[in-house]
Amino acid sequence: MGSAVAMSSTRLLATQHGIRGRTPPVISRQRARTEATRKKLLAAAEKTFARDGFEAARLEDIASLAGYTRGAFYANFKSKEDIFFALLEQWVARRIAEVAELLGREETPAKRLRALREHYVQLAKDRRLVLLSLEFKLFAIRHPEAHARLRTRQRPLRACGGDLVRRIAHEVGHDLPISSTSAATGLGALSNALLLEHLVDNAIVTDQDIRFLLGAFFDAILGTHTNR
């Protein structure tokens, strides 16, 4: 909708023609529609993969959850693997943005350190996030031909998290005893694993347990000794 502006030129061809009162939108409605359904399909795939796992997930479910049939799916993606990889890219991009945002939010180094600590605790509350990242990892391990590709996509995220940890550790004058990337990966790994245990048996691993264990691990790695 948007009565907005300027000749459509769907792609390269800027078809000049007598301008009139109502100028066509820059982006054709068709393209907008396509992108919208792609997003809906990706969102639906995210939910479905997290709920059922990659193997058990049915394209039918993904499409219908997005409000379409399988026809729409195949118009946008080649296969289940295809949308899986597309999801991974979206995922990595989002999480990198999230990390960057975290760095800029707090003012003082001490506050940033606390924010990072809290970040890992919060990470352990996002069920979808844990299950999805598990699917990515399991897929990589079990599909040698896709392993390299998945690893390559994941690495920027690892590096990004590692940078964050290194920077914050450096700010508070602490030397990491291992590579910052491993440290960040380790923290994320524990966070994921604890939520998983919590989901399996929340009577054995409680929310407080998670908070405590993650905090202890964080302090052990970043050499800080905050309250508690």
Place this chain on the structure above:
Amino acid sequence: MGSAVAMSSTRLLATQHGIRGRTPPVISRQRARTEATRKKLLAAAEKTFARDGFEAARLEDIASLAGYTRGAFYANFKSKEDIFFALLEQWVARRIAEVAELLGREETPAKRLRALREHYVQLAKDRRLVLLSLEFKLFAIRHPEAHARLRTRQRPLRACGGDLVRRIAHEVGHDLPISSTSAATGLGALSNALLLEHLVDNAIVTDQDIRFLLGAFFDAILGTHTNR
């Protein structure tokens, strides 16, 4: 083959009759055969589930890996779920035995503490173990109707690990800041998670990283400060 002999008393019926020189085997050869194939099938299932995951695993593969066809499978198990649960029980029993064994091996409390520490490091080297326990957990999370059942089977193992940790911590005079069960579960969780990360990208999480991170976590929880 086996020129052996005589009365099998397959189950309860101790058919008394004139005893002869060679006393018969208590277990009939048939039962022995059955148990042998069950074991082979379970071993094959263990490999297959770890390699492909529960969903992708095919009964055909399990059977053939064990040296049989699907006929033998269905003679011993009702379905894929059935062997999955059977595997879980075997698994829990074995790991509990393993933990008990660990406790009795070392002499002094200090040695036992070190052995426990090393135990978690070694845990992070068993690929099949990690992938299988992941499958169990994911299955529990994703199948509400089976969740309670799986949780019930897992709990003795958790309790057992918790006891071990508590006992050893107590021996060296340390008070655990959280429940011993959570502590043990947390340690196991980190161990699993780190191996998983290592399998995904062994350039980012190296063997030394795993050893260091696990050690740091262990010391943070059990309050010890051993060398490196």
Place this chain on the structure above:
DNA sequence: TTAATAATATACGTGCATGTATGTATCCTG
């Protein structure tokens, strides 16, 4: 408004893993 093109739905064919039914060999009883 109409013709052309893109987006999505419907219909159809196919493969594959499951489960069952039946056949065959091995083992036990007497």
Place this chain on the structure above:
DNA sequence: CAGGATACATACATGCACGTATATTATTAA
């Protein structure tokens, strides 16, 4: 050694998710 039972294999039926081919609806251009 014969008849019956048990362990396993082979053959068959079914269902289900996938992928493709075709039809229908929405959008754009003239």
